[in-house]
Amino acid sequence: MGDDGFNFPLPSQIEDVPGAEGWRSMYQYFTRFQPEDDNRFWFHNAMHFPEPIPAFDTVTSEVPYTAIGANTARVFVFPTTLGIEHRIVNGRVYITAIPVTDPAEIERRLAIFTERAGYYYENWDALYDGWKTRMAALIDQIEAVKVPELPEFDSVEVVTGSQGVAQNHYVRENFHKCLDLYSKMWHHHTEFLMLGYGAYVVFFEFCKKAFPEIPDQMVARMVAGIDVIMYRPDDELRQLARLAVECGIDDEFIENRPPAEVLAALGERGEAGQRWLAAFEKARIPWFHVSTGDGFYHHHRSWNDDLTVPFAALPRYVRMVRDGEQLSRPTEQLKQERERIVAEYRALLVSDSERAAFDQMLGLSRVVFPYVEDHKFYCEHWFTTQFFAKIREFGVLLARAGVLAEAEDIFHLHHTEIDQALTDVMLAWAAGSEPLGARHFGPIIAERKRMLEVLKGWSPPPAVGPVPEALNDPAVRMLWGVTAETLATWAAAADSDGHEIRGYAASPGVVEGVARVLHSVNEIGQVRDGEILVCAVTAPSWAPVFGKIKAAVSDIGGTMSHAAIVAREYGMPAVVGTGHATKKIKTGQTIRVDGDRGIVRILG
């Protein structure tokens, strides 16, 4: 299999990165590649984990994969696929979906799936409304979690209310509450997601068969919503820019001016300033709870946590308003164009009967798509940024107790280790002694920080193990964009001349320009006007940066990835799912992005 076709290295052939041989100490035993894992296909989940993951952040693989597999394999009982397994090597997460191949087993599972998935598809809108209510409740709960401060003497209410439970108890209980809520959020997240991808993949593959030359993004365009929540934060910014001009206080928005300074200055601008500030505060909740990343790392802060990203976009939007440029998305026009595309493809089908089938598949895809497009705002953005903020507060507690040198160090401990550190603090507070954690965790954290730096330099192979027989998991195909074609692309990348990188043609057009390679979302401020963004993966909140760049290239992602969607929205070429672009391209190089063919060429 794949002997003279393509070959990926085996998991066991991956060597420890020199200088970071101790990486295993950061991760749990159940994340390690086993010898028998050489017999299976795995791919680097660079979409969610482009950077080496700190110990705490493994929670963003551990928890999602407990939830996604539970829903796929155990709750809805997908016929041909079980859940997703993950492994960590050299700080990177590799995943594989476990397929079901035995026809009798598929048949048995199908009977259950039909009943259960059918219930959700039939009642989708009502169930999705219920989902939003449940998600709002979870967000309320995570925001309400109190991190005990452990003052010298406990509150008098413990006595007058005869509560009988001292504050140090709540240290662990509330820490666990954060993890438990995070876990529940992920269960709800995947409750609808796999069914959504399941419906979309059917329409997608029908279109690919009926129109073998149809670009992936065209299929997406037929299904995509127009009023998508993920556009909302950026839309809010544009409205704030318009308001600034309207109020005559737009002169305060100057490139590179710190947000705090802008806000202070606006406070001095009388009624106009107050009017803008009030609108700003209104927009912040919830729209600025958007993450600058996509919620898989603790350093993916929200706009509310760090106003730099939204304030970096405002001066440009203000300029556009002043120049009379169209700032709002032409939704009516987009909608008409979408319907025209649908009508034309539909007309090309061979019979009325086929058209009726097309209508059914498109209809169902459009039913599920609002969830596919919108859930991230509630889950990965709003909830998750609040979750990390709470964990950070526990970091503050540990730092105050002397266990950690600084609050952020908490993210270099696995949650089970944080449990230990918190127990240490609970004991010491009770005993009136000093916690012992600093001596224990101090050197561990220092070593982990050092190793993460070393691991950043590693280029993980996009895939390891033998080429799989089947790729049954709808999310693997539609979300991660891993298809037979991707595998061939990844394999071919190894033997091209090194100047050409292939991926998915995600958004049409051809441009040349200077590359800006971002390895982490925190570098987003480095992007200059007219550059071509090259990154592992983009998140929806990067939308403002798309106003600056002229093309986008990503390591991972299918046509439904954010880079692809946003690039199409902005009408700029994009090539996604290249596997290697951030490794092969250096900032400052001139590159040509061919979004028609899915090819990026390094010109020099």
Added chain:
Amino acid sequence: MTDLTRPLTAMGAGHRLVAGGKGASLGELCRAELPVPPGFVVTVQAFERAMLTIDPSGEFVREVSRLPAGDVGTIERVTAALRARITAAPLSRDLANAITAGYRALAAPDEPGGAPVAVRSSATTEDITDASFAGLQDTYLWVRGTASVLRHVRRCWASLYNTEAVSYRLRRQVPEEHAAMAVVVQRMVDPRSAGVMFTCSPTTGDRSVVAIEGSWGLGSVLVSGEVTPDSFVVSKVTGEIVRRNVAAKLRLHQLDPAGSGTCAGDVPAELREQPCLTDPEIRALARLAAQVERHYGTAQDIEWALTPDGGVHLLQSRAETVWAARTARPLAVPKASPMQHVFEQLSRPALVDHPAERATES
């Protein structure tokens, strides 16, 4: 004009028995107000009248009908003699006059010697939807001067008896009585680039796209197989160029430096790896292709040429025969409930094609 020659603009799809397949199709394109180089047709009637003189007893038909379909040697021997008789026979005065008048009318005032023209065979049996006769008969490019035009008209007539054409008719059992030849005389287009385009994908049959192939110079270089053309796939729905493959085009066909006829040459080094069409040109061609397809109501196979000023010219359009012959089976039928599509699809494994396995199959 007489019934011996007719302007292209007077022809249409119903005139195959007057203008031959190519002449009728070009006339139809003119009627649809599509850009076709101006020209006229030497009609089937002119051919038939000439043949009455060359072959009064109808022996051509008898001899050819008797030939063994598979015996190329015999076919070549017999048809060479027939061809020689046609090219040797002088044209009647009224036909020569009619052609001369038609030819002169194509010349611009600054072309006292006559316009450069293409003299193209247009058989009545060619371009029938179910039988692609393309390229079996002769076409002569860059013909100049009255005498040369008259000579090439006879050569086109003779090419009705080309070995390949006769073999094809015998094999396909086309009755020899039905074989007759008109000739199209058209102003020559001096193309910067030329090629073919299909109103569906020739490789997948996808009707949502136009597939364009092109190279530098005359389109004959594509037919002769001397270059790998550039290829572009354009969505009819959005006009987007969804696929492009720019090939290294080493050879081109062009006007012979002697002033008439064509010759092969090397593409200048700096042009070889350049696309032979700009994006706006690609989109304009695709729009034109879709227009032709709409006019005919069936998928078309179109020859085009592009002049240095960016002008597009259509040189031929015929029904696409490969995919049209396949009856498309519906990929899906409606179900009692939309979600049953999901149940069906998600219970089917999504197999990965292994290249090694694919290689052994092909």
